[in-house]
Amino acid sequence: MNSKFIVWIKFAMANLLRNGRRSFYTIIAIAIGYAAVNIFGGFTSYIFTNLKDSFIYSHANGHLTIFKKGFLTEGRIDPTKYLITSQEYALIDDICAKIPQILIATPQMQITGLISNGEVSTVFIGSGRVPSQTQEIQRQATGIGGNLKLHNGKALQDDIPYGVGLTNGLAEKLNIDIGSDAVVMSPTVDGRINALDVEVFQRYDVPVEELNDKVMRLPLKFAQSLYDTKSIDRLSLLLTDEKLITPIKKLLQTAFKKNKLEMEVKTWKELSPFYRKVKDMFDIIFIFIFIIVFIIVVTSVVNTLSMSVIERTREIGTLRALGLKRKGIIGLFAMESGMLGLVGSFFGILITILNWLLIKLFEPQWMPPNYVIKIPLEIFMVPVYMYWTLLFLVLLSSIISIIPAKKAAYKNIVDALGHT
Amino acid sequence: MSSLVEMKNIKKDYYLGETRITALKSINLSIQNGEFVAVWGPSGSGKSTLCNLMGLTDNHTSGTLLFQGTEVTSLSDNQKSEMRNQHLGFIFQNFNLIPVLTALDNVTLPLLIKGEFEKSSINAAKSLLFELGIGDYFLHRPHKLSGGQQQRVAIARALITAPDLIIADEPTANLDSENALKIIDLMRKINISKKTTFVFSTHDQRLLDRVNRQINLQDGFITNDSKADKKNNDNVETNKNTNFETKQML
Numbered sequence: 001m002n003s004k005f006i007v008w009i010k011f012a013m014a015n016l017l018r019n020g021r022r023s024f025y026t027i028i029a030i031a032i033g034y035a036a037v038n039i040f041g042g043f044t045s046y047i048f049t050n051l052k053d054s055f056i057y058s059h060a061n062g063h064l065t066i067f068k069k070g071f072l073t074e075g076r077i078d079p080t081k082y083l084i085t086s087q088e089y090a091l092i093d094d095i096c097a098k099i100p101q102i103l104i105a106t107p108q109m110q111i112t113g114l115i116s117n118g119e120v121s122t123v124f125i126g127s128g129r130v131p132s133q134t135q136e137i138q139r140q141a142t143g144i145g146g147n148l149k150l151h152n153g154k155a156l157q158d159d160i161p162y163g164v165g166l167t168n169g170l171a172e173k174l175n176i177d178i179g180s181d182a183v184v185m186s187p188t189v190d191g192r193i194n195a196l197d198v199e200v201f202q203r204y205d206v207p208v209e210e211l212n213d214k215v216m217r218l219p220l221k222f223a224q225s226l227y228d229t230k231s232i233d234r235l236s237l238l239l240t241d242e243k244l245i246t247p248i249k250k251l252l253q254t255a256f257k258k259n260k261l262e263m264e265v266k267t268w269k270e271l272s273p274f275y276r277k278v279k280d281m282f283d284i285i286f287i288f289i290f291i292i293v294f295i296i297v298v299t300s301v302v303n304t305l306s307m308s309v310i311e312r313t314r315e316i317g318t319l320r321a322l323g324l325k326r327k328g329i330i331g332l333f334a335m336e337s338g339m340l341g342l343v344g345s346f347f348g349i350l351i352t353i354l355n356w357l358l359i360k361l362f363e364p365q366w367m368p369p370n371y372v373i374k375i376p377l378e379i380f381m382v383p384v385y386m387y388w389t390l391l392f393l394v395l396l397s398s399i400i401s402i403i404p405a406k407k408a409a410y411k412n413i414v415d416a417l418g419h420t
Numbered sequence: 421m422s423s424l425v426e427m428k429n430i431k432k433d434y435y436l437g438e439t440r441i442t443a444l445k446s447i448n449l450s451i452q453n454g455e456f457v458a459v460w461g462p463s464g465s466g467k468s469t470l471c472n473l474m475g476l477t478d479n480h481t482s483g484t485l486l487f488q489g490t491e492v493t494s495l496s497d498n499q500k501s502e503m504r505n506q507h508l509g510f511i512f513q514n515f516n517l518i519p520v521l522t523a524l525d526n527v528t529l530p531l532l533i534k535g536e537f538e539k540s541s542i543n544a545a546k547s548l549l550f551e552l553g554i555g556d557y558f559l560h561r562p563h564k565l566s567g568g569q570q571q572r573v574a575i576a577r578a579l580i581t582a583p584d585l586i587i588a589d590e591p592t593a594n595l596d597s598e599n600a601l602k603i604i605d606l607m608r609k610i611n612i613s614k615k616t617t618f619v620f621s622t623h624d625q626r627l628l629d630r631v632n633r634q635i636n637l638q639d640g641f642i643t644n645d646s647k648a649d650k651k652n653n654d655n656v657e658t659n660k661n662t663n664f665e666t667k668q669m670l
Contacts, residue, residue: 003539004532007525007528007532011518011521014520014521015520017520018520314514315516318510318512319529319533321504322530322533323504323505323506323533323534324501325501326498326501328533412478
């Protein structure tokens, strides 16, 4: 940095310090604005991460899911028509095995039917999984979701197909508990009625209140036995890296086309409308907060500089008389304003870090959306947000200073010199 | 040799609301290099307006104003700014020092504006401040300096770019008698030693006694433009014995 520029910076700093209290309040306004954006941004980032982890890992849905083409549309009326046959599954499994970025490819079969305790019957929606693979997906979670125990009782097991999990609401409805027996009934894919005994291995909650007395989880083998089929309805894939979702999806689509498999591949975001809705909501709130911060910063800086222009009118006249060009006056005010933005952002960073430390220290607990137990509240530090907010506020402060600075620069020199 | 400043039929109108006020009416004059000129007259006679036009800080309404042979109306605002920075120096009645800057920084300010600020600029400013008798105060801010000291800093600031013309608008109006005399003698000495041209507006008879040319303005007209008599010039020379700090320096 050359010496001329340093002298101008010193001059700009001296100008800011001449009315220290006013500059301080402006800096505080910018700092609070900076912190508001970053704390809220950090909170939304925490929410999004947890929602994502919850869907991908806790609920073991993986990054990608493969369905038979039409299952998600026409298949809603008659899902048995759109099942993936065992031959197709074998082929898909073979394709997935050749892609090293696919960590786990686990089949699923969702079923519906009646469950009875011998006296009372009620409908259920069941998700048939391979317990060991489901647990492996949950273990891969890096965030909070990986460490949570989401059920009471024992884990489902691959080799004990009759061991199932019931939601607490369903268990209460049937007045049964862990260790109790029940009977489930359902039509097979051929349309005959089938009934099988089950033992309750675990109880758990689902985040959607309306489903908490209807859902059960069961081993895939059991679901297939009940439906009397070897087919599955979907295949969930866990990838080594989230960034690979799009390329692996394309790779699979190409492979399916090549093998004449009528399949469709959906990303976790496509299958999680809840995530999208929550994200959209937080994005809108974020925009509102950003607009409020924008207005606070703009009014604070414009007010500070407008006052400064009035107070320094004679000086501006002197600088112009000494030969400083109009753009020089504008540049000086922009520099002062940019410094307000920079120092304000610096304090904003400190407030953000302080907030982060306090939350780390006190570890408050809460129950976020799509969770059934309380988890630690966190505010993530997002360097990308912090960097862009800093850049934005410094640039915004500098740019909006042009309004009062231009007024100063275009003052008549003689009038400015005569200003008292 | 062409004049430093040449005015031909210069007229300057001001508007106060819708009322037109003619501050200068058909001014014809030329200023030569090295002159020490006082523009005097009663309040409202147009002294400051004349100085402002010569200092390129204001625009005339009609007529021709040449600065070093250049018609100033043809210059853009940027060109006028450059001309003020490189060829003109200003001394103001209220000193107009930048309060947040030290005396030294105030003096180097025109060089900073010019884009020629270097380490040597600081040395040049320091030696100028020493020359003007305020070398011990170069790190002081204006509010720590007396009126006389502030005006010396302003003079140093006007001199730092070695301008062709220094415009001084009532330079002694805010000074006590002792400091006023010192400042007048200082400017005269600079005029003699550095051949710097001075044009200043004044009411101060002590200043008028020391100039070699007086331009008297009345109601926007030049009523008298004469060289001061030699006696006055000699008077300045005899004032060398006056007790002020710069006598060793100049």
